Amino acid sequence: MDILAIQLVNGLSYGLLLFMITSGLSLIFGIMGVLNLAHGSLYMVGAYLALGITKHVAPSFFAALLLAPLLVALFSVILEVGLLRPTYRLGHLSQVLLTFGLAYVVHDLVRWIWGSSVQSLSIPASLGSSVELFGQTFPIYRLAVMGFGLIVAAAMWFFQEKTRWGAIIRAGLSNREMVGGLGINITVVFTVVFAIGGLLAGIGGVAAAPILGLFPGMEFEVLILALVILVVGGLGSITGTLAASMIIGVVDTFGKVMFPQLSLMIIFGLMALVLIVKPTGLLGKQVN
Amino acid sequence: MRKTKIVIAFLLVLSMALLSACGQSATAPVSGSENKPQGEAPAAGGDKAPANQAPVKIGAILPYSGVYASLGENLTRGLELYFDTVNWEAGGRKIELIKEDEENDPQAALRKLRKLVEKDQIDFLTGPVSTAVAYALRDEVDSKKIPFLVSHAGGNDLTRSKGSNYIWRSSFSSWQIGHSMGKYAYDHISKKMYLVAADYAFGHEVVTAFKEAYTAAGGEITGEVFPPLGSNDYASYLTQIKGANPEAVYAFFAGSDAVRFVQQYEQYGLKGKIPLVGSGWLNAEDIRPAQGSSPEGIISTMFWDYHLDTPENKAFIEAYEKKYNQRPSIESIEGYDAGRIIAEVLNSLNGDTSDKQKVTEAFGKVAFTSPRGPIKFDPKTHHIIQQLYVIQTELKDGKTENKVIDTIGEVQDPGVQ
Numbered sequence: 244m245d246i247l248a249i250q251l252v253n254g255l256s257y258g259l260l261l262f263m264i265t266s267g268l269s270l271i272f273g274i275m276g277v278l279n280l281a282h283g284s285l286y287m288v289g290a291y292l293a294l295g296i297t298k299h300v301a302p303s304f305f306a307a308l309l310l311a312p313l314l315v316a317l318f319s320v321i322l323e324v325g326l327l328r329p330t331y332r333l334g335h336l337s338q339v340l341l342t343f344g345l346a347y348v349v350h351d352l353v354r355w356i357w358g359s360s361v362q363s364l365s366i367p368a369s370l371g372s373s374v375e376l377f378g379q380t381f382p383i384y385r386l387a388v389m390g391f392g393l394i395v396a397a398a399m400w401f402f403q404e405k406t407r408w409g410a411i412i413r414a415g416l417s418n419r420e421m422v423g424g425l426g427i428n429i430t431v432v433f434t435v436v437f438a439i440g441g442l443l444a445g446i447g448g449v450a451a452a453p454i455l456g457l458f459p460g461m462e463f464e465v466l467i468l469a470l471v472i473l474v475v476g477g478l479g480s481i482t483g484t485l486a487a488s489m490i491i492g493v494v495d496t497f498g499k500v501m502f503p504q505l506s507l508m509i510i511f512g513l514m515a516l517v518l519i520v521k522p523t524g525l526l527g528k529q530v531n
Numbered sequence: 532m533r534k535t536k537i538v539i540a541f542l543l544v545l546s547m548a549l550l551s552a553c554g555q556s557a558t559a560p561v562s563g564s565e566n567k568p569q570g571e572a573p574a575a576g577g578d579k580a581p582a583n584q585a586p587v588k589i590g591a592i593l594p595y596s597g598v599y600a601s602l603g604e605n606l607t608r609g610l611e612l613y614f615d616t617v618n619w620e621a622g623g624r625k626i627e628l629i630k631e632d633e634e635n636d637p638q639a640a641l642r643k644l645r646k647l648v649e650k651d652q653i654d655f656l657t658g659p660v661s662t663a664v665a666y667a668l669r670d671e672v673d674s675k676k677i678p679f680l681v682s683h684a685g686g687n688d689l690t691r692s693k694g695s696n697y698i699w700r701s702s703f704s705s706w707q708i709g710h711s712m713g714k715y716a717y718d719h720i721s722k723k724m725y726l727v728a729a730d731y732a733f734g735h736e737v738v739t740a741f742k743e744a745y746t747a748a749g750g751e752i753t754g755e756v757f758p759p760l761g762s763n764d765y766a767s768y769l770t771q772i773k774g775a776n777p778e779a780v781y782a783f784f785a786g787s788d789a790v791r792f793v794q795q796y797e798q799y800g801l802k803g804k805i806p807l808v809g810s811g812w813l814n815a816e817d818i819r820p821a822q823g824s825s826p827e828g829i830i831s832t833m834f835w836d837y838h839l840d841t842p843e844n845k846a847f848i849e850a851y852e853k854k855y856n857q858r859p860s861i862e863s864i865e866g867y868d869a870g871r872i873i874a875e876v877l878n879s880l881n882g883d884t885s886d887k888q889k890v891t892e893a894f895g896k897v898a899f900t901s902p903r904g905p906i907k908f909d910p911k912t913h914h915i916i917q918q919l920y921v922i923q924t925e926l927k928d929g930k931t932e933n934k935v936i937d938t939i940g941e942v943q944d945p946g947v948q
Contacts, residue, residue, distance in 0.1 A: 253766040359601040361787040363821040380800025496767040
């Protein structure tokens with residue numbers, strides 16, 4: 244029983260970690276309709292920047308957690324303004340191909356700058372120990388990640404549902420021209436949304452780095468899972484993304500325990516099932 | 532519209548994921564399980580006149596891109612370092628190294644091999660990292676009679692059912708790695724063992740060999756689990772292992788998998804309570820810095836270690852660090868030895884590589900003391916006979932270092948069983 248309980252906690256902590264990584268992708272896709280396949284790369288850049296900051300600037304994990312996501316957001320703004328903006332008029336395929344190509348460019352850049360061997364970001368000393376939970380040892384850092392993930396989710400929900408900016412963004416999703424007609428500069432809105440997406444990817448990267456490690460290729464591992472969560476959760480719904488992340492986390496954890504050889508298949512099977520039963524995703528809105 | 536986009540995205544991402552099929556783990560020793568028919572070599576072969584003045588051409592098919600790029604780089608560094616010491620000359624001929632990227636893709640590597648054979652007319656082939664690639668090159672090497680010194684890929688069958696008259700291996704077999712720990716673990720660690728290994732051909736081969744030696748010594752396996760190669764998170768496996776309350780754990784992971792597994796082994800409170808043993812990739816020289824203090828106490832077996840205290844190893848490390856300003860890894864020594872073996876073959880033939888049968892026979896006579904200890908070839912299996920060492924990781928001033936605590940002695944791959 245204790246083992247089951249602790250596995251549930253394992254699953255939830257993994258799920259919330261995945262949520263932090265996926266939320267930015269979900270936001271950008273839900274609001275801008277841009278499927279950013281370079282999202283994993285932003286996540287990776289966040290993680291590597293955190294490594295660079297702790298090594299060369301300030302040897303503090305929390306400084307990195309504050310600074311690296313901001314730098315990633317800045318990088319995202321440059322990408323959006325410089326590369327992505329001209330593609331809004333073109334088809335969706337060009338955006339997918341552009342961001343996918345970008346993922347490869349960033350992959351090689353990271354390898355060039357930081358090398359191809361695996362590295363890791365150390366857990367801050369204050370969160371480095373473990374606690375007893377249901378009679379089992381559980382790392383405090385993971386509990387902290389869970390709490391942080393919930394805070395991020397709450398903040399995103401509040402921003403999107405309760406603030407004026409959130410209202411503008413939601414309006415932009417429903418009817419771009421009308422929002423523009425009401426005197427709101429939709430181009431700026433898009434840039435801001437993309438920057439927030441980058442910020443979230445950066446936060447996910449820094450938070451995940453001590454658990455998942457850093458190496459070129461880490462972004463594609465995560466991108467696949469993020470796309471699965473996006474499909475399961477439904478488009479344009481933060482609650483859906485949160486629910487899907489938790490479900491994937493828990494299903495993956497119990498899948499690994501009960502059918503270790505099939506764990507990846509179980510996740511994709513779940514995705515297929517959701518697509519058949521509820522094609523819009525668990526909490527997805529019908530858009531377009 | 533958005534559906535289409537998602538579908539396109541998935542196709543792209545999945546195709547990419549498949550391209551790097553077992554490429555999830557950054558520096559894993561790769562293995563594949565392709566089944567190529569065993570083409571028999573045609574007997575006739577047009578021998579060229581010996582061209583002793585022309586340079587000897589060595590083709591190296593190694594990963595220079597993708598997840599195994601760091602392995603390819605270290606193998607090449609070792610190889611070039613050795614050729615530096617002999618001034619790029621052996622048997623009276625200049626040595627020319629032609630590098631090709633194996634791309635972790637058997638078909639691409641086969642194309643590169645054909646180019647090396649037909650255009651460059653290489654005299655020797657060395658590489659690759661991936662066993663799947665090595666298996667794909669096997670038939671071409673065999674029919675074209677290209678002496679092929681395998682310098683990393685460790686799948687057992689390369690010197691067993693997929694062996695060839697022209698294939699020699701100077702690195703290791705998964706059998707050597709796994710088997711070497713079996714009796715030692717029974718005698719010194721525990722009579723009962725839990726097994727955990729990455730779920731791919733190489734991981735299974737290593738664990739099978741370990742099990743064979745461990746149970747033969749009288750040990751008992753209390754459980755086993757195979758997480759997928761490149762798992763993000765070992766939390767659930769570790770909770771499960773801990774719940775089974777084993778006396779000790781034997782693990783096979785490499786590269787980023789080893790970093791994650793060993794770190795999480797500590798975070799979930801198994802370190803210090805349940806002894807962790809495994810292969811030398813678990814606490815390898817090039818990944819320990821990323822593992823922090825977590826590998827402390829791991830006991831593993833490997834054919835070389837940075838702290839192996841022999842004059843040959845000291846000289847090698849000094850030269851390597853002087854040239855590259857970095858510690859050598861397991862792959863560096865593999866490259867270095869491959870260079871020396873090829874040079875010794877050339878010396879023994881006075882540079883005459885025209886008779887391929889004589890060249891391949893010359894490999895069997897190569898024996899010398901490498902930085903990893905005395906090595907020689909088994910003429911029957913074409914596989915290296917080498918020392919294996921027991922290595923323990925210790926914590927010194929906040930940093931981990933490995934220490935050679937025992938030797939297993941000479942380990943000879945049994946070949947076809």
